[in-house]
Amino acid sequence: MKITPLPVGFGAEIDGVDLRQADAGVAELLRSTLLEYGMLVVRGQSFTPPEQLAASRLFGSLETFPTVRGQLQGWPEIFRVASRPQDGHVEVGRYWHSDGSFREEPTPISFWYSEVRSEQGGDTLFTDLQRAYAELRPEIRQEFEGLSTAHRNGVVHPLVLRHPKSGVPALYLNIGLTAGVLGYSPDHSRALIDAVDRHYSRDGATYRHRWLPGDVVVADNLHVAHKATPITPATRRILHRTTIRADGVIWYEGAQKQAA
Incomplete structure (x- = not known):
């Protein structure tokens, strides 16, 4: 297995591995690499639904979703994201976010598999939340340290979220689902959210993934955020997404037993 860091300063491309056949040694290396780099890109995979679930469980136990x-x-366990409503959920996540941030215990890891590739559009952008925090001006970091944000469903998270395993601080904000900043007026909250949105998108801070058939991307949602780009129903694209539960993620004791 070969690990090549992506040139944007976070994420790594993994070559020479078939996730259907990952043994304990390979699984442990994948998990440690995800923790270090925040995101894995693995090309050329081929999954049936049960094979994707098995590969996803290398990282922990899985969330489930209503069948619609x-x-x-x-x-x-498979959440389908698509360009056409008959194929899955459309118009999903076209703003910076981490999956499951609306939960009291946020979804820690997402796993995408490219089932059907679009000929045009539908790329996904990623940005490093830990680097976003580190590159704030010191006075802004000091201000943000004491703030919490409220989602539209009332769930509250600190704006500066420390990773439960590494302890590294990250600038954690769902641009589309955040109702406001506790203690701030609506206008002040909006100004802060807009400023963070721009900061996430600053020059040199993002990775654009152009999906190919068989691509897998695994993201640590507490380390990186992502954002969908426009796609038209005139072209067909399907991603199969699985997500890891907070109570069974790899960095918690006993998670591997739960995932089995």
Whole structure:
């Protein structure tokens, strides 16, 4: 297995591995690499639904989702993101966010598999939340340290979130679902959210993933955020996404037993 850091300063591309056949040594290396780099890009995979679930469980136990139009019957762990409503959820996440940030215990890891590739559009952008915090001006870091944000459903998280395993601080904010900053007026909250949005997108801070068939991307949601780009129903694109539960993620004791 070969690990090549991406040139943007976070994330790593993994070559020479078939995730369907990862033994204990390979699985441990994948997990440690994800923790270090925040994101893995693995090309050339080929999964059936149960094979994707098995590969996802290398990182912990899985969340489940309601079965609605476009979702796979019998596979509630797979959340389909698509360009057409008959194929899955459309118009999803076109703003900077980490999956599951609306939960009291945020979703720690997301795993995407490219089932059907779009000929045009539908790239996904990623940005490093730890680097975003580190590159704030010192006085802004000091201000942000004491702030908390409220989602539209009332869930509150610190704006500066420390990783439960590494302890590294990250600038953690869901641009689309945050209702406001506790103690700030609506206008002040909006100004802060807009400023963070721009900061996430600053020059040199983002990685654009152009999906190919069989691509897998694994993201530590407490280390990186992502953002969908526009895609038209005129072209067909399907991603199968699985997500790891907070109570069964790899960096908690006993998580591997739960994931088995």
